[in-house]
Amino acid sequence: xxxxxxxxxxxxxxxxxxxxxxxxxxxxxxxxxxxxxxxxxxxxxxxxxxxxxxxxxxxxxxxxxxxxxxxxxxxxxxxxxxxxxxxxxxxxxxxxxxxxxxxxxxxxxxxxxxxxxxxxxxxxxxxxxxxxxxxxxxxxxxxxxxxxxxxxxxxxxxxxxxxxxxxxxxxxxxxxxxxxxxxxxxxxxxxxxxxxxxxxxxxxxxxxxxxxxxxxxxxxxxxxxxxxxxxxxxxxxxxxxxxxxxxxxxxxxxxxxxxxxxxxxxxxxxxxxxxxxxxxxxxxxxxxxxxxxxxxxxxxxxxxxxxxxxxxxxxxxxxxxxxxxxxxxxxxx
Numbered sequence: 001x002x003x004x005x006x007x008x009x010x011x012x013x014x015x016x017x018x019x020x021x022x023x024x025x026x027x028x029x030x031x032x033x034x035x036x037x038x039x040x041x042x043x044x045x046x047x048x049x050x051x052x053x054x055x056x057x058x059x060x061x062x063x064x065x066x067x068x069x070x071x072x073x074x075x076x077x078x079x080x081x082x083x084x085x086x087x088x089x090x091x092x093x094x095x096x097x098x099x100x101x102x103x104x105x106x107x108x109x110x111x112x113x114x115x116x117x118x119x120x121x122x123x124x125x126x127x128x129x130x131x132x133x134x135x136x137x138x139x140x141x142x143x144x145x146x147x148x149x150x151x152x153x154x155x156x157x158x159x160x161x162x163x164x165x166x167x168x169x170x171x172x173x174x175x176x177x178x179x180x181x182x183x184x185x186x187x188x189x190x191x192x193x194x195x196x197x198x199x200x201x202x203x204x205x206x207x208x209x210x211x212x213x214x215x216x217x218x219x220x221x222x223x224x225x226x227x228x229x230x231x232x233x234x235x236x237x238x239x240x241x242x243x244x245x246x247x248x249x250x251x252x253x254x255x256x257x258x259x260x261x262x263x264x265x266x267x268x269x270x271x272x273x274x275x276x277x278x279x280x281x282x283x284x285x286x287x288x289x290x291x292x293x294x295x296x297x298x299x300x301x302x303x304x305x306x307x308x309x310x311x312x313x314x315x316x317x318x319x320x321x322x323x324x325x326x327x328x329x330x331x332x333x
Contacts, residue, residue: 012146013041039069167215
């Protein structure tokens with residue numbers, strides 16, 4: 001089951017208490033203070049792991065606690081620090097404080113770590129309180145509590161290209177033809193219920209990742225349909241491929257609906273490079289001309305048939321070129 005949002009409670013370890021002790025050695029009847037400090041509490045650490053692809057586990061286990069530090073001991077022995085607790089999450093997970101919405105971590109790379117709850121400091125033993133006027137202090141400190149908070153985990157898939165379209169626009173069929181991904185395909189709306197990723201090979205040049213999300217409908221940004229649940233997964237993409245069905249009777253309306261939903265969710269989405277992909281050409285009678293120039297503007301457009309394979313090689317080349325241009329632009333800025 002694909003789960004991309006979860007809420008958990010994390011508690012870092014408390015520090016151990018400081019110790020009150022005095023030296024007791026032969027021939028030294030009045031030894032000085034020797035109480036050691038308490039150990040520090042363990043942190044709660046989130047670590048990105050490429051072998052994890054969903055937040056499902058966090059729906060069943062919602063409380064995580066790190067180990068506390070042990071108390072200080074005599075002979076100025078510091079207590080052992082508590083073990084930190086490492087929570088493994090998928091690459092692309094954003095972690096927010098549930099109370100104020102502050103982003104605590106955005107884990108974009110394999111192995112990247114972030115402390116989301118800091119362990120408490122150990123208390124000082126009585127040897128720390130020695131002064132010229134107080135040679136035998138009995139003061140000590142208790143351990144300090146570790147941080148604890150409720151955090152929200154939000155998974156945003158990391159892909160180069162995002163496929164965007166109305167339900168049944170042919171996104172899943174296209175992904176299955178240009179990659180090894182095998183999403184569910186059927187001739188009815190909302191066949192895709194979860195995002196799918198596919199790796200596309202651009203000849204000998206390299207590969208790129210394509211994400212297919214459930215179809216958008218009018219009002220998706222307000223929660224209608226399934227779109228609002230998954231629009232977050234195209235926030236990280238570099239290029240948006242807008243898929244339009246050649247056989248639609250209101251293609252311009254379809255296009256404006258998609259653009260409106262993207263903009264309403266986040267205006268930043270329209271700042272991404274994008275292209276228009278006309279799908280299902282094999283079902284379109286006669287010559288197909290596409291949208292009016294005023295609608296597409298400088299946005300590149302291509303007509304394909306995922307079923308017959310027409311235009312797929314050209315689509316892969318075009319997407320690769322756009323990605324390379326975007327990478328060059330980013331490196332110069």
